[in-house]
Amino acid sequence: MLFLLTMLLILLALGIAAPFMPALTWSIALAVSVQRPYRWLLRKTHRPALAAGLGTILVMLLIVGPVLLLLERLASQFFQVVPLFTSGAAQDWVQATLQSHPKLNSLLSQATAGMDLKDSARTAAAFIAGKLQGILAGSVNTLTQMAIMLYALFFFLLDGKQIATALGSILPMTAGESSNLLRRMQSAVEASILGSLTIAAIQGTVGGIIFALLGVPNAILWGFMMGVLATVPSLGTFLVWAPVAVFLLLSGHVIKAAILVACGMFIIGSIDNVLYPSLVSKRLEMHTLAAFFGVLGGVAIFGISGLVLGPLVLVTATELIRIWLPGAFRVPTTES
Template identity: 35%
Template sequence: MQKNTPYILFLTFVLLVTVSFFLLIKDFLLACFWAIILAVVFYPVYQWINRYFKNSEILPLFLTMLTIILVFVIPLLIITLMITEESTAYYQKIQSGEINPQVYFQDTLALLLPKFNKLSHIQEISVEQISASAGNAFTQAVQYIAQQLPALTQNILNLIVQVALSFYILFFLLRDGQQLIRKLIALIPIGDKIEIELFERFTSVARATVKGGLLVAVIQGSIGGLLFWFVGIPAAFLWGMLMIVLSLLPIGSALIWAPAAVILFLQGYTLKAVILLSVGIFVIAMIDNFLRPRLIGKDSKMSDYLVLVSTLGGISWFSLTGFVLGPIIAALFITFWDILGKYNQASNS
């Protein structure tokens, strides 16, 4: 017992120092997380570029990081600013009375529920009441998005620091990532085979979520937004952004374009409804089946219900970062229990 005392004491100090270190960098953990995710997703790109510039160490790194900026950072920044600008303009129109969401919802409900007021068991609820509630909820949602611009402007310095730190860490992860993984495998005392399996699981889910899920969602939402604009639906850009968010989930963007097609049909715009429904079924819905397997390749997949629950839980816990972190935690959870099951089977046999 006494022989183990120094080792236990040492492990205690290791744990205390580790916790202290994470508390020290807690404000920058988000930057570290995105640096790791970007390194995992774009490391194959770095390897591909490195094959053409074997005599230079810096140039492949520079070109890879430039690719990340052009493919990931700039589009994300543009989309964020456009959402905020569109929301602000739309909210100003609501406040000036140019747009009245309550009237829109009232007209829609009147079309969908022509006999609503004749239902005896809910006589106390009227179309006007529901439309007022829906209109207020829509207005508040638009207002919330519009109010994020001042907050974004106030935190611009912090955002610049976080992005700069992410790319600084990313540089070293791309260059020394394989060595770091080998060191971690050697240091973590739970068995090399288990650690390699965990790293592979983390890598596959991160790539599947970002490369497959995010890109497919952006394509589907962009097509949906353009389609809404083409058929003349108000706030097409905002609806497109909402379709991007829903496309990240197994629920899909059909929750937006399918009801919109029904409403257009009930309003008498049959051609527009047919166009919306046709593009939705044969283009937007098929993109998921056509592009996702090619973008994800052999990366691991999880059940749709698990993706849905873990993504929603991740967003609830970690804000927008949760759409990546949630599925990763769920995948590691499954992997740990699978490994535990294998060990139990091996012990019993």
């Protein structure tokens, strides 16, 4: 009876925590990732609460702040563009631009024969506006999750060691096994965060170089925006290079637009799929293919939190199987 009551209460506790899993996941991930700066602050201040508070403020200023500012700017730009399509002003500008480029105008006329471009543009604008309204409606929840994340981050920095010790004490395994499991879990979180930031930096740099070579104005700024959006799977670099490609096309630079689309799809867009599993798999002590599906499956199940939870679940499962079957997942070496 006591066992059933305990299981029921555990399920209820998980149900209570479920709405805040994204915030808790990223607060734990950030707490693990900023351990070195936090320890430096702790050595300088000798006051754990002050060091944890300063660490949380730094995360808010250096990570959360720029992301929120960039997303706000993107949203404001979208809301400015949508009325231009619904009013027909953008269509008139496009038509005037095409008339100044006869070859491009002829090509598009043949490709869109029988289509009402203005009506299609209005329909697309209405669709985009509906999506943006949905995003705006969910912004309150996003801000709430970020506030909870920062609040939890403070306590994970302050009491991280005690929490890890408490977690290790309830695991039904030896001290060495629990210590090794917690080490692997910490390594998985660090690998996920550092891997995501590294890939985002590479994508932003490559995108900025491509923009500069194609003569796109403010290439550095667009590359930075691409790097920030690359950390968000639901957004991605497509939101940057696709509008720029459309701008180049409508400006008469057909070849440049085609080059940018090709680079965006096959170079920028494939960097994370190719490099991320390789970067993460070494730290996870896991095969690259397993890391690849761990990340993709985690994002599919948990959303953006899957970048951390996917590899973490795989590493934990692998380590538990190794405890039960000590010889599992260890490939014997052969002598030549």
